[in-house]
Amino acid sequence: MTRNLAVRRVGLLALEFLLVLPGLASEPEWIEIRSQNFSVVTDAGENRGREVALRFEQMHAVFGALMAKAKVSLPLPLQIVAFRNKKEMKQFAPLWKGKPTEVDGLFQGSSDRGFILLDMSAEDPWQVVFHEYAHQLLNGNTGAEIQPWFDEGFAEYFSTIKVDGKKADVGLSSERNLQVLQQTGLMKVADLFRVQRNSSVYNESGDHRSVFYAESWLVVHYLYDNQLIPKLSIYFDQVVNHSAPVEQAIQQTFGMSAPDFDKAINRYWQVGRYRYYLIPSPAGVDSHSFAAKPMPVTDARAVLADIHLHSRDYQNKAADEFAEVLKLQPDNAAALRGLGYAYLMKRDFHRSGEYFTQAAAHDSNDPRVFYYSALLAQMEHGPEFVSDPVQLAKMQKELERSIALDPEFAGSYHLLAFVYLSQGKHKTAASTIRKAFLLNPRNEWYALNLAQMDMAIERYDESLGLLKLLCKSSDSNIAASASETMTIVEMMKSEPASALRLRIEINGPSTESAQGSPASSETVTASTAMAKPVRFLKGKLVAVDCSTAPKAVLTVKSGTATWTFNVADTGHVAVIGADRFSCGWKSQDVAVNYRESGPAIGDVVSIEVQQ
Numbered sequence: 001m002t003r004n005l006a007v008r009r010v011g012l013l014a015l016e017f018l019l020v021l022p023g024l025a026s027e028p029e030w031i032e033i034r035s036q037n038f039s040v041v042t043d044a045g046e047n048r049g050r051e052v053a054l055r056f057e058q059m060h061a062v063f064g065a066l067m068a069k070a071k072v073s074l075p076l077p078l079q080i081v082a083f084r085n086k087k088e089m090k091q092f093a094p095l096w097k098g099k100p101t102e103v104d105g106l107f108q109g110s111s112d113r114g115f116i117l118l119d120m121s122a123e124d125p126w127q128v129v130f131h132e133y134a135h136q137l138l139n140g141n142t143g144a145e146i147q148p149w150f151d152e153g154f155a156e157y158f159s160t161i162k163v164d165g166k167k168a169d170v171g172l173s174s175e176r177n178l179q180v181l182q183q184t185g186l187m188k189v190a191d192l193f194r195v196q197r198n199s200s201v202y203n204e205s206g207d208h209r210s211v212f213y214a215e216s217w218l219v220v221h222y223l224y225d226n227q228l229i230p231k232l233s234i235y236f237d238q239v240v241n242h243s244a245p246v247e248q249a250i251q252q253t254f255g256m257s258a259p260d261f262d263k264a265i266n267r268y269w270q271v272g273r274y275r276y277y278l279i280p281s282p283a284g285v286d287s288h289s290f291a292a293k294p295m296p297v298t299d300a301r302a303v304l305a306d307i308h309l310h311s312r313d314y315q316n317k318a319a320d321e322f323a324e325v326l327k328l329q330p331d332n333a334a335a336l337r338g339l340g341y342a343y344l345m346k347r348d349f350h351r352s353g354e355y356f357t358q359a360a361a362h363d364s365n366d367p368r369v370f371y372y373s374a375l376l377a378q379m380e381h382g383p384e385f386v387s388d389p390v391q392l393a394k395m396q397k398e399l400e401r402s403i404a405l406d407p408e409f410a411g412s413y414h415l416l417a418f419v420y421l422s423q424g425k426h427k428t429a430a431s432t433i434r435k436a437f438l439l440n441p442r443n444e445w446y447a448l449n450l451a452q453m454d455m456a457i458e459r460y461d462e463s464l465g466l467l468k469l470l471c472k473s474s475d476s477n478i479a480a481s482a483s484e485t486m487t488i489v490e491m492m493k494s495e496p497a498s499a500l501r502l503r504i505e506i507n508g509p510s511t512e513s514a515q516g517s518p519a520s521s522e523t524v525t526a527s528t529a530m531a532k533p534v535r536f537l538k539g540k541l542v543a544v545d546c547s548t549a550p551k552a553v554l555t556v557k558s559g560t561a562t563w564t565f566n567v568a569d570t571g572h573v574a575v576i577g578a579d580r581f582s583c584g585w586k587s588q589d590v591a592v593n594y595r596e597s598g599p600a601i602g603d604v605v606s607i608e609v610q611q
Helices: 002-020 046-066 086-090 126-141 148-159 175-184 189-194 207-225 229-241 246-254 258-271 297-309 315-328 333-345 349-362 367-387 389-405 410-422 426-439 444-456 460-470 476-494 496-507 511-515 521-531
Strands: 030-034 039-042 078-083 105-109 114-119 167-170 277-280 291-295 535-545 552-558 561-567 574-576 588-598 601-609
Touching: 030 046, 030 297, 039 046, 046 078, 046 126, 046 148, 046 167, 046 277, 046 291, 078 086, 078 297, 086 114, 105 126, 114 126, 114 297, 126 148, 148 207, 175 207, 189 207, 189 246, 189 258, 207 229, 207 258, 229 246, 246 258, 291 297, 297 315, 297 333, 315 333, 333 349, 333 367, 349 367, 367 389, 367 410, 367 535, 389 410, 410 426, 410 444, 426 444, 444 460, 444 476, 460 476, 476 601, 535 561, 552 588, 561 588
Parallel strands: 039 078, 078 114, 561 601, 574 601
Antiparallel strands: 030 039, 030 291, 105 114, 167 277, 535 552, 535 588, 552 561, 588 601
């Protein structure tokens, strides 16, 4: 009788398992391919997965050859997913008027992670993806002074590369760009070089934008074909560091006037002889050496849910998808981490912390879990975390663990720098945030915070060098903060006594403070405002004043307090939960990220409209 009961229990467990997993029988088989620099997850078969990994390794090497760099960095961890058909790809394509767009390849970036998605049934899914991948490589390996025409021109130049197992053909012509130029003609090169990231030509769809991309490609191709790329450092130095007119910078860089440069580019286009180069595949890159292992369906589903979590169009689906994975496998570490991050984004700190704790228990080698846990502590405790030594010590431990597991992720260094700063370790903080900046040199917030920390330790020239660039940022918040900080740095550099007062204020009581005179309230207010962290507040938006457009003033009630928030430029402030900033908002629940500028007064960094 005991044996029969045991058999019945086994039978019931088997039946329960079949009922729980009805969709898995028809699921494709997933596999993960790991090469030296990439992880590829695919359901298109091992051979196709190895092909994808090989192509990206070759692209990685080609970029190093083009930019003469021995070590190539990526600003964010990158996950590549190669789908076997268009139907699967469509579930992740951006939405237009509620419907998925037709894409063969897609790059999706965020603050902590990047994804490249490919439809392996497409004839050529590479060109769009390589264009966006080129941008990531530029972001991780070049400074902020590079201008839009070169960024887009290089990305277009890079996107036409053809690779096989032995070589890469670099510099092939772009029929799409040639057709655009044939239909529209060329714009003046000086006008092309003047286009900035906040200009309508760069941001609005239409003929002008198409010409901008096409001619940027043509000019970069011309510079490579005529071995003029090394001279670009002269040009960028002239226009960025010395504010020289574009025409003057062209003359000094290329030894010809702007009209003559126009003629040279036009002749190059009319002749139509575009050189391409053969670059051998890097030594030691062999797809057969890549590690391959089957991926459980639950792990694959967690990866796909993670893509949705980092997508504006599909974010609301992600939490349910992670929860479904956990129903099938309660100890799936990736799903636990993902669900924790989903709750963190919703500011449900308690549930977020529970899932991060479980994720770390099941996978103690996941750097993202430790980074997210530290981020949770900062967000949950707000400004108070800077004065809590226990919380700071915990955050430090988690971030140092994250860095040990992934020493290439800039976000961990950036957050750790503020932990060190809060502990009074200012030189350590400055060197740590410099690591974040070097790993992601195009991140303007990293650059601004580095400049402010350099100011605090009296590295004035280094601070001013960064701030001069940031004053020209297309982000109005960055530009305004950089301008204010630069004024303070110049004052401190010319008046050493003010530098002493600032150092005393930041470092706290010391032997120096006993001997020196106390800082005036004006000096303290000016100096500490630059070092203040971004804070968070939830409340009811009761009024919006747009009478001084493009500026705006928000009145937000939170509890018994009424706050006034200043928006520097309504056209460029970051808005979450709505398509754009609206002067008509009223009685609206909002969450505001801000820098405090006075009692119940702040400068808006971003605003989230909560439904």
